[in-house]
Amino acid sequence: xxxxxxxxKMAREAKEASRGxxxxxxxxxxxxxxxxxxxxxxxGEEIIKENRKDIKYAEDKDMPAxxxxxxxxxxxxxxxxxxxxxxxxxxxxxVGEIVSGCRRPNGLEIMKIRVPFGLVAMIYESxxxxxxxxxxxxxxxxxxxxxxxxxxxxxxNVAIARVLSAAAYERHIPxxxxxxxxxxxxxxxxIMMLADEYIDVIIPRGGADLIRSVKxxxxxxxxxxxxxxxxxxxxxxxxxxxxxxxxxxAKTQRPGVCNAIETLLVHKDIANKFLPMAYxxxxxxxxxxxxxxxxxxxxxxIKRATEEDWYAExxxxxxxxxxxxxxxxxxxxxxxxxxxxxxxxxxxxxNTARQFLRxxxxxxxxxxxxxxxxxxxxxxLGAEIGISTQKLHARGPMGLxxxxxxxxxxxxxxxxxx
Amino acid sequence: xxxxxxxxKMAREAKEASRGxxxxxxxxxxxxxxxxxxxxxxxGEEIIKENRKDIKYAEDKDMPAxxxxxxxxxxxxxxxxxxxxxxxxxxxxxVGEIVSGCRRPNGLEIMKIRVPFGLVAMIYESxxxxxxxxxxxxxxxxxxxxxxxxxxxxxxNVAIARVLSAAAYERHIPxxxxxxxxxxxxxxxxIMMLADEYIDVIIPRGGADLIRSVKxxxxxxxxxxxxxxxxxxxxxxxxxxxxxxxxxxAKTQRPGVCNAIETLLVHKDIANKFLPMAYxxxxxxxxxxxxxxxxxxxxxxIKRATEEDWYAExxxxxxxxxxxxxxxxxxxxxxxxxxxxxxxxxxxxxNTARQFLRxxxxxxxxxxxxxxxxxxxxxxLGAEIGISTQKLHARGPMGLxxxxxxxxxxxxxxxxxx
Numbered sequence: 001x002x003x004x005x006x007x008x009k010m011a012r013e014a015k016e017a018s019r020g021x022x023x024x025x026x027x028x029x030x031x032x033x034x035x036x037x038x039x040x041x042x043x044g045e046e047i048i049k050e051n052r053k054d055i056k057y058a059e060d061k062d063m064p065a066x067x068x069x070x071x072x073x074x075x076x077x078x079x080x081x082x083x084x085x086x087x088x089x090x091x092x093x094x095v096g097e098i099v100s101g102c103r104r105p106n107g108l109e110i111m112k113i114r115v116p117f118g119l120v121a122m123i124y125e126s127x128x129x130x131x132x133x134x135x136x137x138x139x140x141x142x143x144x145x146x147x148x149x150x151x152x153x154x155x156x157n158v159a160i161a162r163v164l165s166a167a168a169y170e171r172h173i174p175x176x177x178x179x180x181x182x183x184x185x186x187x188x189x190x191i192m193m194l195a196d197e198y199i200d201v202i203i204p205r206g207g208a209d210l211i212r213s214v215k216x217x218x219x220x221x222x223x224x225x226x227x228x229x230x231x232x233x234x235x236x237x238x239x240x241x242x243x244x245x246x247x248x249x250a251k252t253q254r255p256g257v258c259n260a261i262e263t264l265l266v267h268k269d270i271a272n273k274f275l276p277m278a279y280x281x282x283x284x285x286x287x288x289x290x291x292x293x294x295x296x297x298x299x300x301x302i303k304r305a306t307e308e309d310w311y312a313e314x315x316x317x318x319x320x321x322x323x324x325x326x327x328x329x330x331x332x333x334x335x336x337x338x339x340x341x342x343x344x345x346x347x348x349x350x351n352t353a354r355q356f357l358r359x360x361x362x363x364x365x366x367x368x369x370x371x372x373x374x375x376x377x378x379x380x381l382g383a384e385i386g387i388s389t390q391k392l393h394a395r396g397p398m399g400l401x402x403x404x405x406x407x408x409x410x411x412x413x414x415x416x417x418x
Numbered sequence: 419x420x421x422x423x424x425x426x427k428m429a430r431e432a433k434e435a436s437r438g439x440x441x442x443x444x445x446x447x448x449x450x451x452x453x454x455x456x457x458x459x460x461x462g463e464e465i466i467k468e469n470r471k472d473i474k475y476a477e478d479k480d481m482p483a484x485x486x487x488x489x490x491x492x493x494x495x496x497x498x499x500x501x502x503x504x505x506x507x508x509x510x511x512x513v514g515e516i517v518s519g520c521r522r523p524n525g526l527e528i529m530k531i532r533v534p535f536g537l538v539a540m541i542y543e544s545x546x547x548x549x550x551x552x553x554x555x556x557x558x559x560x561x562x563x564x565x566x567x568x569x570x571x572x573x574x575n576v577a578i579a580r581v582l583s584a585a586a587y588e589r590h591i592p593x594x595x596x597x598x599x600x601x602x603x604x605x606x607x608x609i610m611m612l613a614d615e616y617i618d619v620i621i622p623r624g625g626a627d628l629i630r631s632v633k634x635x636x637x638x639x640x641x642x643x644x645x646x647x648x649x650x651x652x653x654x655x656x657x658x659x660x661x662x663x664x665x666x667x668a669k670t671q672r673p674g675v676c677n678a679i680e681t682l683l684v685h686k687d688i689a690n691k692f693l694p695m696a697y698x699x700x701x702x703x704x705x706x707x708x709x710x711x712x713x714x715x716x717x718x719x720i721k722r723a724t725e726e727d728w729y730a731e732x733x734x735x736x737x738x739x740x741x742x743x744x745x746x747x748x749x750x751x752x753x754x755x756x757x758x759x760x761x762x763x764x765x766x767x768x769n770t771a772r773q774f775l776r777x778x779x780x781x782x783x784x785x786x787x788x789x790x791x792x793x794x795x796x797x798x799l800g801a802e803i804g805i806s807t808q809k810l811h812a813r814g815p816m817g818l819x820x821x822x823x824x825x826x827x828x829x830x831x832x833x834x835x836x
Binding site for chain 1: 437440441520522526528530535536618619633634637639640641657660663664667668671775776777779780781782783784785786787788790791792796797798808809810811813814823824825826827828829830831832833834835
């Protein structure tokens with residue numbers, strides 16, 4: 001079958017199956033999640049065998065070592081995926097929650113109820129564990145899922161999805177709810193983005209290019225996730241030692257993730273004192289610093305930051321540093337160059353903190369803490385399908401509730417409008 | 419200035435002004451709304467003079483009388499617009515509401531807070547009162563607004579927007595918050611849909627063609643509103659008199675609006691008895707009926723419904739009628755042909771009612787009531803910017819809360835991630 005017909009067939013089947021899935025009790029869904037975890041562990045070796053094909057292909061293509069590292073599956077990572085599914089089984093089912101309700105003067109009873117979207121499409125890159133995460137979260141929230149992972153992990157993703165769907169269908173989940181597109185051509189993604197008859201929402205998860213491409217071309221509503229150009233601003237009234245600790249943590253604790261900082265902004269009044277302190281801490285972690293002219297006057301010999309550096313999401317041990325005249329300049333810099341993900345201020349000044357919280361237009365705005373906390377688990381959501389950097393529907397870490405929509409249910413006894 | 423530069427300039431200015439607007443207290447916003455209402459009434463004659471240009475143009479173009487009727491402004495309608503603004507001033511300000519919050523084990527305090535979108539773009543058709551509604555609701559929810567009304571009402575819309583912005587700026591609302599595109603070319607709309615640097619959300623309000631075109635082309639997140647192919651299903655266990663009353667109300671009380679029904683579905687077991695009863699009631703209102711073969715066996719001489727009729731949003735005194743074998747067939751018909759707006763069942767059977775509520779995939783699902791209640795006012799939201807028929811962000815009538823997004827605010831004392 002040609003790719004278009006195949007993808008559309010998958011989407012149609014998944015959408016049809018979602019009708020049955022949407023009404024299932026949490027008990028049935030959780031039993032399926034436990035069975036999926038069990039089968040994943042049981043079939044671990046087969047999955048790892050498929051994963052080796054992806055690794056070999058990546059090595060043949062001379063992919064960088066840190067990229068290959070992200071691809072690798074081993075018994076520990078298989079167990080982690082299984083544990084992830086068991087954890088989702090332990091979360092509260094969002095479906096059926098009555099968000100609000102009232103009895104109107106005319107006697108109508110109106111309830112706003114949480115219901116699944118229907119069919120969620122995920123377009124993602126690299127790490128194969130996203131396959132298990134996405135399937136688990138979509139199933140628990142009552143949604144069918146259509147997956148399309150990156151070509152570099154195609155064998156691993158398909159193997160994982162097949163095991164998960166086999167386990168689910170054993171446990172009364174409607175057949176067709178879990179679908180994976182095994183075609184690695186660009187065409188497959190294009191077809192998905194036009195299948196608005198079946199797909200209710202598309203979630204791209206990966207690099208900035210992937211997200212922009214989906215956002216620009218999709219006819220289906222998109223939830224943008226993940227692009228993170230995060231900032232730390234150290235104010236003139238900051239606890240400077242706290243500033244160093246938070247800066248080093250936010251940059252180096254895990255530099256390859258979206259909530260790590262990429263730019264440090266420093267108030268001019270403390271720049272002479274703070275910059276050498278920060279430099280010392282960052283040097284220990286081999287962070288490359290790229291500075292504005294004022295920064296380079298204090299830290300001799302560092303590289304010059306260009307306009308592109310302020311926009312950059314390095315995802316690496318590189319930090320752009322800029323000295324600002326005021327907190328307002330810091331806020332304006334963040335709103336201009338940032339990706340509206342997570343930004344933090346270090347200050348002891350009440351009014352400056354309030355202004356920063358109010359005026360920085362980002363999903364998560366911090367005072368005196370590391371941006372690395374932007375995460376579904378750290379926020380107490382239990383799990384996370386991604387971090388939304390858009391304003392529509394969901395903003396910040398998205399858990400199970402964010403994978404649902406609502407529906408108004410209205411009960412009457414013959415009311416008509418006058 | 420060429421149209422592109424002008425529209426982009428408006429968007430940029432509106433976005434910049436939104437920063438100041440987002441932090442204003444309800445008191446200041448409400449004072450501005452009252453002043454807007456006052457000035458609208460004071461300048462009523464000037465607005466009506468501009469409106470006459472639109473009417474004359476419409477008459478010259480031989481626009482149908484009911485379309486012209488929608489365009490007309492007179493002192494009563496001006497007062498209604500002013501009263502609408504005063505009503506919005508009386509509503510609770512959604513900005514700053516703490517939606518949820520917690521203290522995490524590591525001491526971080528996390529709050530999810532309601533904040534304005536920033537800049538809302540409205541693309542709409544016909545009735546000039548939408549201009550005042552949109553400006554009032556956007557202002558109260560802390561959003562700048564970029565308006566682009568239909569060419570048929572361009573003079574009226576521009577006159578209203580100018581009066582409203584003059585009044586707002588008199589009362590400490592940041593200059594630039596209210597912008598209207600006075601260019602009637604298609605180009606202006608295309609440019610808006612690409613201005614994702616400034617516009618946070620686009621709300622099209624009008625016919626199905628307008629909505630589809632914006633949805634397909636916009637790079638900015640869209641909230642679809644308004645297309646309404648609504649259904650009434652009269653079950654075999656229905657109170658037939660209630661069925662007739664609700665059917666006649668839902669079809670005829672105001673046929674030109676999106677929550678009026680376009681198709682009646684009737685269970686075969688009651689078709690012989692119910693259809694003549696309904697026919698009698700509908701005939702009194704001069705409703706044209708287009709029936710399926712089974713309907714035409716009962717109601718002799720009526721027109722035949724074609725496949726297109728099941729998809730049609732007549733917005734007129736026409737009703738498509740189909741006899742179905744089961745409630746499931748009715749549900750499937752609605753999910754296939756409907757626009758996911760509002761659908762109602764008349765039944766006394768508990769299980770059938772529950773199944774209909776669960777399985778009809780629409781924004782508003784009714785038991786034993788007219789679909790005409792789908793409305794912000796009737797649902798107790800106080801006001802309405804439109805009725806969303808999509809699943810992302812908002813579904814059903816949208817009030818002030820639906821014109822906001824959220825932001826996470828995180829307060830710490832130096833926490834770092836381990």
